[in-house]
Every structure is written in C-alpha cells, then in structure tokens.
Amino acid sequence: MSEKIRIAIDGPAASGKSTTARLLAQKLGYLYIDTGAMYRAATLAVLKAGINVDDEAAVVRCVRENKISLKISDGILKTFLNGEDVSHLIRTPQINKVISKISSYKGVRKVLIEQQREMAKQGGVVMDGRDIGTVVLPDAELKVFLVAGLKERARRRKLELELQGIELSIEEIEKEIANRDRLDSERDESPLQKAEDARVLDTTNLTVDEQVDIIYGWTQEILKTLREKPAAGDR
Ligand code: DC
Numbered sequence: 001m002s003e004k005i006r007i008a009i010d011g012p013a014a015s016g017k018s019t020t021a022r023l024l025a026q027k028l029g030y031l032y033i034d035t036g037a038m039y040r041a042a043t044l045a046v047l048k049a050g051i052n053v054d055d056e057a058a059v060v061r062c063v064r065e066n067k068i069s070l071k072i073s074d075g076i077l078k079t080f081l082n083g084e085d086v087s088h089l090i091r092t093p094q095i096n097k098v099i100s101k102i103s104s105y106k107g108v109r110k111v112l113i114e115q116q117r118e119m120a121k122q123g124g125v126v127m128d129g130r131d132i133g134t135v136v137l138p139d140a141e142l143k144v145f146l147v148a149g150l151k152e153r154a155r156r157r158k159l160e161l162e163l164q165g166i167e168l169s170i171e172e173i174e175k176e177i178a179n180r181d182r183l184d185s186e187r188d189e190s191p192l193q194k195a196e197d198a199r200v201l202d203t204t205n206l207t208v209d210e211q212v213d214i215i216y217g218w219t220q221e222i223l224k225t226l227r228e229k230p231a232a233g234d235r
Contacts, residue, residue: 004030004124005222006139007215008132011146012181012192014153014160016203020146020211021128022077027216028126033070033119035129035136037079038112039103040090041068045081046102053098060107068115091164096176100183109189130184133195142222143198144215152204153177 007030009021018034025032045066051058069080078087089095102108116136120127127136133143148156154174161168168176184192194200199218203211 003223003227004122005141005219005226006120006123006137007126007142007144007219008137008140008195008198009126009128009144009146009215010130010132010134010192010194010198011128011148012153012184013177014157015146015148016156016208016211017128017146019208020203020215021126023208023212024215024219025126026075027212028219029124031119031125032072032077033116033125033127034077034079035112035116035127035132037070037077037087037090038068038115039099039108040095041079041081041086042066042108042112043095043099043102044086044090047094047098048081053101056105056107059102059105060111063102063108064111068112070119088164091160093166093168093176096180100180100187104183104187104189106189113190130192131190133198134193135190138195141226142215142218143195144218145194145198145200146203146211147200148203150174150178 007024009017011017018036021034022032042063046053046059046062049062051062053059067082071078071080078085079090080086113136116127119125120137129136133140133145151174154170154177157173157177158168158170181192201211201214
C-alpha cells in the first residue's frame, strides 16, 4: 500500500476549503489541486473569447481548446490559462456571476474532471471542490465536507476581496455566496453534495490552523490503519 493517500475536501463557497487544503498539502508534502480555480480559469477563457454563456456547445468547445494548468510557486498555487498567469483575474465578481452556469455544463465538467483524475493518479494529493468525494475521486481514502455559517463565510470572503482592492458590502457578498450555493447544489451534473462517507467539519468557530490540525489528525489515523492492514498477499 502506498504511503500517500488522496484527500477530498468539498463544501460550499467560502467555507475555507482552499486555504485549509493548501496548508494541509504543505504540511503533508502532498500536491494541492484547487478544482475551483480550474472552473474559474475555464470561465475566464469563455468571457475572454466573448462567447455567449448560454451557448453550451460553444462554451464546451472553448474549454476544450484552452489549456488550464496549476503550478505551485513559492508555496502559492498559481493558475495558468494558455501559459498566462491568471491567478488574480479569476477571482473577480464578473467570474463569480457566471461561473455556476459554466460549471453546470456536462461537457465542461467532463474535460476538467478527466484532468483532475489524471493529476490525482499517483496519490499524495489534497483536492478541493464541490464534487471531489462524490464524483472525481469516489475512492479517496479521506473525504471531508467543510461547512460554516453564511455570515462567517461572507466575513472571510470580504477580507479576501479587500486584499485584492475589491470593495463589496457584506450584504452583497452574502447574497452572491448564497445564490452560488443554491445553483451549485441544485444543478443536475455533480451537484455540491456531501459524500455519504465524508467527515463533516464545521469551521465557523475554528481558526485555519485548527482546521488544518484536525484534518491532519484524521490523515494520520488513516495512514496508521493502512500501515497496520496486512497486504492482500500476506493473508
Ligand atoms: O471553490 P470556488 O469558489 O473557487 O469555486 C468556484 C465555482 O466553481 C463554484 O461556484 C462551482 C464551481 N466548482 C464546481 O462546480 N466543481 C468543483 N469541483 C469546483 C468548483
């Protein structure tokens, strides 16, 4: 049994997935894969091409033709679209407005899910998103579903946006997050859903370090169980 497992972290918008997943991956020496960033880059590609977001066939073609990649540099995950660093461009209100529509298209998901599975093939990954434990990596050894109160999520997102120089009221942010959660949960294709075997972690009253420590503890537990389990040939 390989010593490196696959960890799936899902949850609603701004529940702390990305920060937690990135720091956990760093602590474990695992690869961090932010699938939200991939859907964001796909959305940027569509907007850049001036494609009507309601034209599903054209959107799918565009996503297929553009190259999206992720790379860690100095501990920071960067997102590239056809080689261009778009890490900042993908986190704007314009992207948030249409991303649920783009990511609801089956063809778009097919392209990105294939890439995500390929990246996780070797194990030793922490992947965050909406459908990782249910669809992308249903065999992940550890599945976590992060939740947090809407008010707390909006507060965190506001701080994040302020760092980028984007000023939105807390009410606007709450509305955007709640709307995106609804669309992401109600869509037919891999909706936001807790996997039956996922462990739920409510982060409303936790610091980032506490969140990371709890999931790190779960990882160690699983690794220990796997080490103690006799290999099939030893039985
Ligand atoms: O995690 P995030 O807020 O950066 O994700 C942005 C959007 O991408 C989210 O509203 C829905 C979509 N998404 C998805 O459909 N499936 C994923 N695995 C990850 C993100």
